[in-house]
Amino acid sequence: MHSWLGKARHPRGLLARLLAALTMAVPLFGSGVHVAHAEEGSPMPINHIVVLMQENRSMSHYFGRLLGEPLGSNPNPANPLGSQITAFHKTNYCEVADLAHGWNEVHRQWNAGKMDGFTATNVTAADPTGSRTMGYYDQTDLPFYNGLYSTFGTSDRYFASVLSQTFPNRFYLLAGTSFGHIRNDLPDATGFTQRSVFNLLDEAHVSWKIYFSQIPFAAEFAYVRNHVPGNVVPIANYYTDAAAGRLPAVSFIDPIFVASNTVENDEHPPSNVQVGQNFVSGVVNALTHSPNWRDSAFFLTYDEHGGFYDSVPPPAAVVPDAIPPMLQAGDVVAGFDHYGIRVPVAVISPYSKPHFVSHVVNDHASILKFIETRFGLPSLTARDAAANPMLEFFDFESDPAFLAPPTLPLATIDPVKLAACGTMPSNAGI
Numbered sequence: 001m002h003s004w005l006g007k008a009r010h011p012r013g014l015l016a017r018l019l020a021a022l023t024m025a026v027p028l029f030g031s032g033v034h035v036a037h038a039e040e041g042s043p044m045p046i047n048h049i050v051v052l053m054q055e056n057r058s059m060s061h062y063f064g065r066l067l068g069e070p071l072g073s074n075p076n077p078a079n080p081l082g083s084q085i086t087a088f089h090k091t092n093y094c095e096v097a098d099l100a101h102g103w104n105e106v107h108r109q110w111n112a113g114k115m116d117g118f119t120a121t122n123v124t125a126a127d128p129t130g131s132r133t134m135g136y137y138d139q140t141d142l143p144f145y146n147g148l149y150s151t152f153g154t155s156d157r158y159f160a161s162v163l164s165q166t167f168p169n170r171f172y173l174l175a176g177t178s179f180g181h182i183r184n185d186l187p188d189a190t191g192f193t194q195r196s197v198f199n200l201l202d203e204a205h206v207s208w209k210i211y212f213s214q215i216p217f218a219a220e221f222a223y224v225r226n227h228v229p230g231n232v233v234p235i236a237n238y239y240t241d242a243a244a245g246r247l248p249a250v251s252f253i254d255p256i257f258v259a260s261n262t263v264e265n266d267e268h269p270p271s272n273v274q275v276g277q278n279f280v281s282g283v284v285n286a287l288t289h290s291p292n293w294r295d296s297a298f299f300l301t302y303d304e305h306g307g308f309y310d311s312v313p314p315p316a317a318v319v320p321d322a323i324p325p326m327l328q329a330g331d332v333v334a335g336f337d338h339y340g341i342r343v344p345v346a347v348i349s350p351y352s353k354p355h356f357v358s359h360v361v362n363d364h365a366s367i368l369k370f371i372e373t374r375f376g377l378p379s380l381t382a383r384d385a386a387a388n389p390m391l392e393f394f395d396f397e398s399d400p401a402f403l404a405p406p407t408l409p410l411a412t413i414d415p416v417k418l419a420a421c422g423t424m425p426s427n428a429g430i
Helices: 013-025 059-063 103-113 143-151 166-175 197-203 222-227 236-244 273-288 364-375 382-386 415-421
Strands: 048-054 153-155 208-212 232-234 250-254 296-302 345-348 356-358
Touching: 048 166, 048 273, 048 364, 059 143, 143 273, 143 345, 166 197, 166 364, 197 208, 197 222, 197 364, 208 236, 232 236, 236 273, 273 296, 273 345, 273 415, 296 364, 364 382
Parallel strands: 048 250, 048 296, 153 356, 208 232, 208 250
Antiparallel strands: 153 345, 296 345
């Protein structure tokens, strides 16, 4: 295994195959940095866009308390005619088992907008009522996150792009479509040939890098793995580039996707949520203390809800293209005409509106649309063409509210709960 994968810990199954494929496919070289200026696209004073997509948490699960949303409930699968299971404050920072978040299970959780299938799809021997889906965290558990989301901008209407799992949703961020995929499908040896934001950026001579902690997810695309390997670098380079004021125009950051519960930092259950919070804190603080901060915008979100309950039914969405879902026998028959379950999002910039909550419908294609809008790039699909570019989060007319970055709470890690996580099952997939 190449040294640039040295942070991997016990990869298994799907990730092991992806690691093997990308280890062979992505050599790494240095590359020059070109920073696009405002005259090349939209006049907005943003020259550096940083995107970090974490894993598998819903908005109600993480920030329902911050938004003051009422507690939701779901039927008790062990006693359907009895009292429902109401959302409750979690006291553990890891899970007894991963939660269901595939195409079929998520459609049952959504249940045509009833949002009542979360418990039933999460029944396991260790959780016979599926109640872990109803647990939530608050500022006592995630102090940095609560400070970050309440200081800068967030949304109560930001949704995953498709009612399914990781890969399809990450494809929407990068390509505005999952090109038919509804599962965590791997490409062949050459990679997926579909066009992505990286094609657009290179065609417009806009600089970009992918900073990865374990694997670069975007190397599933043939263009990334075969044509521009010098843009794909270990995450240590992000901290160096940020400190030196050398960030490219567009950066994507990838966490550790599969490892032990005390090492994995993408927040995918059953991994420790505070470990992920600590990772994000370091990434954010590196930008706010960078010379590049004054003209930057940082987008933090989650690829999908990971099986956790959310209270807001996802609305209808624009079908991205003419490619239908790749359904198999027994799959729920549905299309790409609905957003996925709601997930957290934070927009962090000197130009962020303070304490702002957007009520506009956005999804992962909206971040893509922001990049396209800033640099005058064409759309990739009908979904990103129709997406809202999230400009409501910014105030470009006044002096920047956060030119001097605010002091945020520390990203604490409870040592007792961290040790308890070490006795629980670790993540086996993404």
